[in-house]
Amino acid sequence: MSDLKSVLVLAGGLSSEREVSLRSGSHVTQALRRAGIEAQQRDADSTLLRDLAEDPPSVVLPLLHGAAGEDGTIKEILELTGVPYVGAPPAACRAAFDKPTAKAAFSRAGLLTPTAVTLPQQAFHDLGAAALTTHVLDRLGLPLFVKPRAGGSALGVSFVETAEQLPLALVSALGYHPEVLIEQSIQGTEIAVAVADIDGEPTALPAVEIDTEGLYDYNARYTAGATTFHSPARLDARIAAEAGRVAVAAHRALGLRHLSRTDAIVTPGGEVHILETNVAPGMTRTSTYPIALEAAGYDFAAFLRGLATQAISTR
Template identity: 30%
Template structure:
């Protein structure tokens, strides 16, 4: 049997470039080598695309960029190519056919529907959510509006454009304090990830500074009431009939789960299953499936909640391409629910083919 060609795309211009590389190394290690020929495409932080043919370890540590055999390569939008165009050192080009793409990119340009749009045009099946679900889940203002419409409980929120704040800061502060009368509040850029630009503001002064910080990341600013509760997450897998994992829980080692607590602080802990009652756990899973379908997610997503001591369940966000390292919540939750390593990867690939067939 001829092996299918799978492209794993990693890196990218987003602030989550490093995490993406470690996720990609794990995903590659779990793709069944007897069935697939793996083609690795790296995107540098400056946005250059290369076909990379070296070791997986060099993807994880970043040294892949210095590989002498790297050649410029890109997905062709034209369906007639159905793959990548590689530019050789002498300027000649060649085509490599792809059967499926596994984008292992987090954040901007990878998880937000942009790459998915290119893959739609190319007509190459790909793992994970489509254009609309990716874009909606990436933008926290859009997600909150969709949750509100779907009747899913979440933190009270308000939002404005950073340009509105620049031209009339008092008006935006007044709007925030009217909608969310109590400090602290959470300030977030609508489009970002890994807690970049997210702050907890305890006073009007801190609010102003937090807005300035968030405005560096995106043109829309979201402000939310502060929720005190456990951070509970579910891994979801599937297209129109999603499977939801047992919920897990993160216990940040900092005041909130900021970038450092997520990736650098070993004291941040994961609990699987989450330390909540069986009843709450079932409710969380049901809401995860409802939110996944309401946003049109496909393939996979990690759905993140707050669960308060009073038993209130509030949806925080959906990550359509969650961290996928060996110690990440998504693969761990799936493993705890009986779907282990390469089995998970095979399922994700088959879901990509299933969707592509249905869309024809």
């Protein structure tokens, strides 16, 4: 604990998730200060490297969402500086951020994840969108989810119930990434399972059940009162334990450390299908990670202090 003198919270960035990142950063910085930790929040800009060299903090807590923040870039930069940081190393971030790569890792680990195909925009242009989407529908059926290949906060994500809705969904997703992931829709209960390294071991926190009208989109995630969260989730004890096991297995399969959040669907039969695993979970007041911490009986500030200390000791 004596090595933890100051924490630098990185928040903001230039991705489409900038506003969420700033809200996460503010919530975390205030909590650390309440715990008596010297905490400063700043953006990742052209003066960051100079400031890290001139006045390095004890540890950096990156809360940058989206590209650069979750794709391994900021971790590569922090590795170059030698300053300890909270979170997964660069290679693990890259694997988790890229949805098809993560899904392949889940499958290799024997975990369930919805069947999907990933296609670049160029393929629709070169082969003909109508012909290609016909083959996609023949393979995957309906309903579907269409997502950008990488990214978070459900930006660019559409739920497709009819063939006529697919072209517009593709356009929406391609607005955020030049490749799209088209995924079978699994019906069931949507949950988020936070994982934290506690005493050196990844441990699942109580699953949070997401109860919202329609798609759990950007507004449903970050507008207070738009979504009801049940924590712990209203699951049979055996299924809740399985959800925790799956989240820890996903954390391990991707080589993550310190913290992660796995989003999943629990079918009526009790199967847990992973949608994705996030290396930089949102930490806003409406985010599921702080909700899970509270359900598990952890003080938010004390937990953050513990993560920071752990990052220093495992540098």
